[in-house]
Amino acid sequence: MAVARDDLPAVSRRRVRLALRAARERTGLSQSEVAKKLGWSLSKVQRIELGEVTISPTDLRALLVDIYQLTDQGRIAELAEEARVARRERYWTAPEHRDHLPPGLVQLLQFELAATTIKEYQSTLVPGHLQTPAFAEATLAWYEVTLSEEARRVRRDVRLARRERVIERGGSPEYRLLLDESALWRIIGDMAITADQFEDLVTAAQRPNVHVRVLPMDNGAVMGMFGGFSVLHLGADSADAVLYRESYTRDELVEDPAEVDYHRLVFDRFWDRSLDEAASRALVLARLYDLRAKIARMSGNDQGTEP
Template identity: 80%
Template structure:
């Protein structure tokens, strides 16, 4: 798989909407004036610029040529092709993904392929794309009747596939994970599942594109209030990024510049307050050893208790 994909509908839709908004602003026209010139409703112009709908190539040419006066033939052809790609969303997305994944997650899967870097904060558990199969099944089991067996299966398969897409593929983006220390003290599934997961996380942190920092509990209380989020950088400009937020069964992806910059600033602030990468990995491994020691003690206690019972019998 290539380092980035140029045929991603969500990414193309974003490029088109940003180009159209920039062209309108350069023209000095308001959205209402554009709508009046083309005989469209104001909501149509607004939805196109917000990326809520994909603009057709015909409507695109009406905007950029007839209204905004663009004459660059190559640029017109480029935007027209982007508009065609953006309208392939339904055909690009696997049917089971459309049926069982949220719109936000479907978009995230596309932006992950185009990202140059990903910054993620996790306050509760190891991120989905770094979860082992047993850990993923344990976390998805929390949802009980809120997810069907088929929905859980699809989400589990997507989580496991995202590891290659986000972390391990050639040309994978730089990935920075800010991990709250409190998450190290949660037992997910059972102690063996949790120990295996943390050991796997420590191993993933040795990859050259992966940077793990643990935010100590005495520094992370305020950060925890922001909830789980990821910032995906798509280009060299600071605001050329999107933010993905997730909470229980709800999620959302936003391109709003103020939200993007806000989350970048928050992440950078607490990234500097976290333990360095060497100390963070050591802390994760120490937790692995602690859990495995508890398992060994429990097993030894159970064995000795059985022997005592046999002796008494």
């Protein structure tokens, strides 16, 4: 069960823009015709429907009542309230988040709170939701040349807070993680940090809302080319979803239905081809025990004992 959406500006903005586009399409009017009737520029209508700008409650009512002939006063009031919430973006977002987080992630933090199901694929490492503090530090150390110490601190704090907000809070969404097997062979920080991360991953996967599967490398060649992404379902309708994509240098939140649905289908296809949860757990544990054994042998050698 998702949290209430009445204080999530990014979610409200999406609901308003989708409602306005649907209302316009029902009337058969083009964006140009709407703009002409209201004396607006075409770009204003386009940007509102794309969610690039918010719309005032006054302009919203002009669209709904005067142009789209909507008579349902309850629905009009509901959307007017959504429009007011959407305009609170600056007040909802912490200043340090605006200064140090990429725009896509700022929006993602809100959509995660409204999600009913999150499907995440990671090809390189355990994702931020499930990272231990030490693993998060080691991962962010890669950015020491491009990010200031303060920016890395903010990102670390956000990663650790997302675990509680998305995975552990009451009413958390169903979280499905599809992890490429290659991520189990990558050392982040050092062997001890990586081993601790795998142990924590196994523990997290025991939560009823968390499902972790490993995609074997011999089945995941095509999937690996996608890079990391998440599909967030916002309701019972499978079409009510958004896509988040990230790479080392950029991130983006995508709402295009075709693009979102394509990634959802890809995820579902490879989810079915991955190891089941019991086998995935065994594979992660095997890698964990292998790392622990290597650490023990190295410690024994350092003390002058036989390996």
